[in-house]
Amino acid sequence: MPHIIADKIDLPSKTCSLVADGGFEILFFANGFDGAIGVKTPRAKFILRKFPHEKGVILKCDKSTRPPFLNDIKKAMLVVAEICGAKIYEKNYENDPILHDREYENFVSASEFINLFDCAKKLWIEIGFGSGRHILKNAAENPEKLHLGIEIHRPSAEQLLNRAKYENLNNIVVVLADARTFIKSLKTSLAERIFVHFPAPWDKNADRKVFNMEFVKESLKVLAKNGKIELRTDSENYFENSLNIAEGFENITIEKKINKETIISSKYEDRWKKLNRNIFDLIITKNYDEDSVNSKMDFSIKNSDILREKISAKFTVKDENYLLITKKVWKLNNNAILAQIIMGALNSPIAIYLLIGDQAEYFPSPPLPTKENFAAHLALIG
Ligand SMILES: C[S@@+](CC[C@H](N)C(=O)[O-])C[C@H]1O[C@@H](n2cnc3c(N)ncnc32)[C@H](O)[C@@H]1O
Incomplete structure (x- = not known):
C-alpha cells in the first residue's frame, strides 16, 4: 500500500x-x-x-x-x-x-454497493472468482443480469475488470471483500444465483472455509425464491462437509452431481480434470419467499450531543452478540470530535470512524448493515 x-x-x-x-x-x-x-x-x-x-x-x-x-x-x-x-x-x-491511473469504474466499495446499487437487473453473484473465466462467460451470455464478483485477492479483481473492459462487458461489478462478511450486508431476495466454484481448501484451517453454516444461512436470505447456491469442488471432503451443512436447512431442495458437463471450465477445473479427479456439484434451491429485513436498518444518528458525551467518556460494551469499544478520540477544530470505535460481531468486529460536530455521522460511510453492527449502533446511540 x-x-x-x-x-x-x-x-x-x-x-x-x-x-x-x-x-x-x-x-x-x-x-x-x-x-x-x-x-x-x-x-x-x-x-x-x-x-x-x-x-x-x-x-x-x-x-x-x-x-x-x-x-x-x-x-x-x-x-x-x-x-x-x-x-x-x-x-x-x-x-x-x-x-x-487505471480507472476501474466497476470497482465499488462494499458500502457503495449496499448504498447505491438498487438493482433493476437481477443479480448473479460469484464468490472467489479467481481468474474470472466463469463470471466473464456468464456476463457475456447473460447481459440482462448484473454479475457481482466478490474477491479477497486484489490482483484477481483488477485482472477481471481489465478483462471485462477489453471485452466490453459493463454488467460486471467487483467488490473487494471477504464474501462471508459482505454477504451478510446484502438485502434479502436480491439474487438469483450464487456461485462458489473451487473455494480455497480448508482442511488445514477451518476458519478459512467460505461455505460454512452462517454463509449458507446468509446466502439463502440474499436469494429470491427459486434462487440457487451452486458449489463446485474437487474435494470430496469439502463436498461432504458442505452437504452436511445444507441438510440442516429447511424448505430447500438439494441436488448432488459428480462430473457434471459444464460449458465453461475454470483454471482449477482444468487442472483437476487433467488429473482425472472427480468434480462435485452441490446445488441448493431456495423454495420460499421472505420479506426484506435489513433494508430497515437505519444507521443515522439523530442526537449528536448525547453521542459526544458518551464518546468523550470512552466506553466498552460487550454483549453476547456484539461489542462496542472506543479506541481513540481526537479533538478537531470548531468543537468537533473524531472517534475511532470498534464495533460489530464478536469474532469479526470492524474499526470505524465517527465524526461528531453539530451533526454526527459515520465517516466516510455507515457500517455494513449486519445484525451485529446494527445492534452495536443501537447501543451507541441509545
Ligand atoms: C481456489 S481459487 C478458485 C478460483 C475460481 N473460482 C476458479 O474456479 O478457478 C479460490 C478463490 O477464492 C478467493 N477467496 C478465498 N477466500 C475468500 C473469501 N473469504 N471471500 C472472497 N473470496 C475468497 C481466493 O482469493 C481465490 O481467488
Whole structure:
C-alpha cells in the first residue's frame, strides 16, 4: 500500500487553502503524534493516518476507510504533504499517480454497493472468482443480469475488470471483500444465483472455509425464491462437509452431481480434470419467499450531543452478540470530535470512524448493515 515518509505532517497554523487541484480537499485534520486526516476526492472520501517514524512521520491510508482507487490515495498524500509544507524523504510510488491511473469504474466499495446499487437487473453473484473465466462467460451470455464478483485477492479483481473492459462487458461489478462478511450486508431476495466454484481448501484451517453454516444461512436470505447456491469442488471432503451443512436447512431442495458437463471450465477445473479427479456439484434451491429485513436498518444518528458525551467518556460494551469499544478520540477544530470505535460481531468486529460536530455521522460511510453492527449502533446511540 502506498505511503510517504516525511519530516513532519502538521497543518500550518497560518490560514491556507485546504482545497487542491482536481477537487482534492482536506475535510478535517487531527494533529498530534498519531493523527488522522479526512480527505475528499472527486470519487471517494477516506482517512489518512500519520504515525511517528524514525525519520519523522509516516503517512498511510487507514485500512478501514480505504477506497478501491489507489491513485486517489497516492495523490491525496502528496496534496496533504504539500499543504503541510512537508519535506518528503521517501515514498513507495512514482511521482505522478494520475499518469498511471487505471480507472476501474466497476470497482465499488462494499458500502457503495449496499448504498447505491438498487438493482433493476437481477443479480448473479460469484464468490472467489479467481481468474474470472466463469463470471466473464456468464456476463457475456447473460447481459440482462448484473454479475457481482466478490474477491479477497486484489490482483484477481483488477485482472477481471481489465478483462471485462477489453471485452466490453459493463454488467460486471467487483467488490473487494471477504464474501462471508459482505454477504451478510446484502438485502434479502436480491439474487438469483450464487456461485462458489473451487473455494480455497480448508482442511488445514477451518476458519478459512467460505461455505460454512452462517454463509449458507446468509446466502439463502440474499436469494429470491427459486434462487440457487451452486458449489463446485474437487474435494470430496469439502463436498461432504458442505452437504452436511445444507441438510440442516429447511424448505430447500438439494441436488448432488459428480462430473457434471459444464460449458465453461475454470483454471482449477482444468487442472483437476487433467488429473482425472472427480468434480462435485452441490446445488441448493431456495423454495420460499421472505420479506426484506435489513433494508430497515437505519444507521443515522439523530442526537449528536448525547453521542459526544458518551464518546468523550470512552466506553466498552460487550454483549453476547456484539461489542462496542472506543479506541481513540481526537479533538478537531470548531468543537468537533473524531472517534475511532470498534464495533460489530464478536469474532469479526470492524474499526470505524465517527465524526461528531453539530451533526454526527459515520465517516466516510455507515457500517455494513449486519445484525451485529446494527445492534452495536443501537447501543451507541441509545
Ligand atoms: C481456489 S481459487 C478458485 C478460483 C475460481 N473460482 C476458479 O474456479 O478457478 C479460490 C478463490 O477464492 C478467493 N477467496 C478465498 N477466500 C475468500 C473469501 N473469504 N471471500 C472472497 N473470496 C475468497 C481466493 O482469493 C481465490 O481467488
